[in-house]
Amino acid sequence: MKKTILLSAAFALALGFGAYTTGVVNAADSGPAEITIKADGKKPVKFAHKKHQDLMDCATCHKDGAKLDTSAWDMKTGHATCLDCHKKGHNGKNGPTKCNDCHTK
Numbered sequence: 023m024k025k026t027i028l029l030s031a032a033f034a035l036a037l038g039f040g041a042y043t044t045g046v047v048n049a050a051d052s053g054p055a056e057i058t059i060k061a062d063g064k065k066p067v068k069f070a071h072k073k074h075q076d077l078m079d080c081a082t083c084h085k086d087g088a089k090l091d092t093s094a095w096d097m098k099t100g101h102a103t104c105l106d107c108h109k110k111g112h113n114g115k116n117g118p119t120k121c122n123d124c125h126t127k
């Protein structure tokens with residue numbers, strides 16, 4: 023299920039996601055289904071991109087449709103982008119919050 027990017031841009035703004043580079047994403051290119059986000063000095067983060075795309079609008083993470091550059095992320099950016107929503111919940115569903123749920127392997 024692909025949704026438009028603009029619809030939830032305001033939502034993404036409200037959550038204050040930062041750290042993106044120029045460039046846009048659109049429904050024609052969904053990117054990889056599975057992504058491993060490198061975390062220096064910490065186990066890498068496994069991220070089921072496709073699964074999240076089915077749960078929410080692209081702009082929830084790709085603010086204004088912008089590409090993301092996780093190589094520039096640190097704990098603050100990563101946890102603000104991922105963990106905050108898992109705690110708050112999305113459409114009544116919470117995501118995992120234990121360290122090893124994300125920092126696997």
Ligand code: HEC
Pocket residue numbers: 024025047048049050051052053054057069071074075078079080081082083084088089090091092093
């Ligand atoms: C829960 C957050 C989240 C959602 C929702 C999401 N993405 Fe992503 N997306 C990411 C992350 C994280 C990356 C990895 C960026 C990197 O490699 O540094 C990524 C990467 C991508 C890439 C590869 C280019 C890039 O930005 O690095 C494309 C294309 C992309 N996403 C498209 C989409 C589309 C289209 C949607 C909606 C159908 C979507 N994404 C929904 C988090 C998300």
Ligand code: HEC
Pocket residue numbers: 067068069070073074077078082083103104105107108111112115116117118123124
């Ligand atoms: C806007 C809310 C939201 C954002 C942002 C979000 N998630 Fe989630 N995530 C969820 C929800 C809800 C679930 C539970 C889905 C379910 O139970 O069906 C989930 C599930 C997961 C799971 C366990 C399920 C699986 O198949 O792997 C992992 C790991 C995960 N998320 C990692 C991440 C990472 C890493 C990011 C940031 C790049 C992220 N999430 C961003 C809401 C979010």
Ligand code: HEC
Pocket residue numbers: 059060061062063064067092093094095096097098099100101104105108117118119120121122123124125
């Ligand atoms: C919802 C997924 C998720 C959960 C749960 C989570 N993290 Fe993270 N964490 C991330 C992401 C994404 C990053 C950003 C990766 C990076 O640093 O590039 C990150 C980054 C970090 C970093 C910084 C690594 C670096 O780049 O130097 C540390 C330290 C860290 N997390 C510790 C923890 C601890 C401790 C817990 C449990 C209390 C935890 N994390 C739970 C997703 C998560």
